[in-house]
Amino acid sequence: MREAVAQALAQLGADWADVAAVASITLKSDEVGLLALCAAQGWAPQFYPPEQLAQVAVPNPSETVRRYTGTPSVSEAAALLAAGRPSELLALRLEKHRFKGADGRNATVSVAELPAQVPSPGAHFSAEDRLRLHAVLAARRDVRHFRPGSHIAPEVRARLLQALMLAPSVGLMQPWQFVRVTAPARREALAALVEAERQRTAEALGERAAEFLRLKVEGVRECAELWVAVLAPEDGTVFGRRTLPREMALCSVACAVQNLWLASRAENLGLGWVSMFEPTEVAALLRLAPGALPLGLLCIGPVDAFYDRPMLEQEQWRQRRPLHDFLIEDEPHECA
Structure with a gap:
């Protein structure tokens, strides 16, 4: 023994x-x-x-x-x-x-493994905790370049899954499913679907087509783990979404992906959200249930380096806009 x-x-x-x-x-x-x-x-x-x-x-x-x-x-x-x-x-x-x-x-x-020792939900966090959180937020990147042949340890994968399950959802509906793609043939088939959409996107971009085709837009083949974020079939939840049923379900899935994204960065792993595909084709390939909608191919894994700035900004494709473009405050005379 x-x-x-x-x-x-x-x-x-x-x-x-x-x-x-x-x-x-x-x-x-x-x-x-x-x-x-x-x-x-x-x-x-x-x-x-x-x-x-x-x-x-x-x-x-x-x-x-x-x-x-x-x-x-x-x-x-x-x-x-x-x-x-x-x-x-x-x-x-x-x-x-x-x-x-x-x-x-x-x-x-x-x-x-015993449960991780985490602070009580009612705990107050320190200034150091706050700085660490904001450091992770600032360091998050949509990653396209991964280290081929790398792996993610099972215990790290378990922490990532736990993080996404802590995400908020409207009416506590948790309308997400995540498909972990492990078969090489299926991964290759997904990569082919992404490439087909990449070409269609280039055609739709007109004069920027050549510039777009020079960009690396996915890491489906190279990433250590490939997960597919899926909006689960409608479960009838009314609480909090009677007037915006589809929108609130989509927002809830996005919250889970964001949790996964930040948790990945905290593990020093890159994550890239790939949305260049025809949803019906991906759903058929993965044999998803009727009503399920694939929202993203999530490429996760070790990287040689994280981008200093968002990749599209580094490549001069698009620039971040300032905060004042997004913040709207009521004028006093508009308040009831």
């Missing part, structure tokens, strides 16, 4: 001191190897009945395990319960590490 846990921790780059809790099924509450390891490390093991473990959704359920224990998962479910995150599959840092000891006995270890 000790060697199995050691190997699992090594895979994660973790140490024995990082372990906060150990858990298993009640059937193993008298297992000598487990109890000896816990005693040596000063851990107080927790044991869950099979009925409770069976209620936890896991990525690798097993009918064989169910026949012997009464639950389709022991290690994964116990890890999630011990971490206090039974409904968060992304909390699993290591799904199933199987180990066979010299005595011929098998051990399976799963590792879940």
Whole structure:
């Protein structure tokens, strides 16, 4: 058992001191190897009945395990319960590490991550916190140049997903879906759709066509992760959107993307929102549900450098406008 846990921790780059809790099924509450390891490390093991473990959704359920224990998962479910995150599959840092000891006995270890320690929603933030937030806001860029062949660690991906799920939405409708594209052929097909629209856009730009075609407008092939932001099918929410149903749903999805964008920048990852595609073609390629609308291909990943200024500004395509162009204040005589 000790060697199995050691190997699992090594895979994660973790140490024995990082372990906060150990858990298993009640059937193993008298297992000598487990109890000896816990005693040596000063851990107080927790044991869950099979009925409770069976209620936890896991990525690798097993009918064989169910026949012997009464639950389709022991290690994964116990890890999630011990971490206090039974409904968060992304909390699993290591799904199933199987180990066979010299005595011929098998051990399976799963590792879940404890929730991040975040300030209470009612907390007051410091001036330093404020400066850091504004630094991230100012450093955010719509990125098109990624480091080919790079990857995003599962724990970082989990933090990004958590960030987008914290986004506000009108009537708490959360009208978003995100499709993670992992198949190379599907990524290539999306890149082809973007290129077709790029050519159509150039034709529509007239005299600026050649200038436009010199710009790099996407990183679909090079980015580490490719996600598609989707407006989910209508769910009938009325609260807050009776007069603007479509508009409020779109704004809510945009809030989730902005959260993801800022969280990516805080992880020193670039994100580019690509909207050059025919929505019906992307929906068909991804086999989206009727009524679902793809809004953006989100290219995410490590970059060699972030742009000093927005890329379109650097390339002299367009310049930012000043604040006074956007701020309108009521004149005193116009107030009721």
